[in-house]
Amino acid sequence: MTARHMMLISDGLKISCFTFTTTRKFKQISANKNVALAINNIQIEGMATLKGHTSDPKNVSFLKAFEKLQPEIYKMYCDVCLDPESPAELIEIYPKRIAIYTGGYPDSKMDVLNTDKKTAIRYSGSDFLKGENYE
């Protein structure tokens, strides 16, 4: 298991990013599509899908969102993302479980959304000490 910072773009619950096919990150995700994100107080577990080259016409909506939402980073990477000879690959992540942790003990709570089971559950108070298996 390894971790690194990523530039992420969300569309609803879907999260998109790109990387180069030459990286360890890409090779690891290719071999195991179960991924996890930690963003501030949000924990996400999901499934990654490799969507092909960033310049592929089917991925144009990603580039448009990238340019709109992250213009400074887009300026740095647009040449490589638009060059079909570059190793830039789009990755989409569909969350299966999203947990938001708020508060501090003893008032802490964790809201958990399970997109497979279509459940939303809040765990609070002494649940955190019981070692229960959270959904």
Place this chain on the structure above:
Amino acid sequence: MSTTLSYDELEKEIIQELKKIRLVSWLLQKETM
């Protein structure tokens, strides 16, 4: 104690939180460049 929440309401809340990611990720990117 566990409480069942509205799936749609929690989904909406999470989507709003995810929209903030781009600001955080940009800051992180700057710190690591």
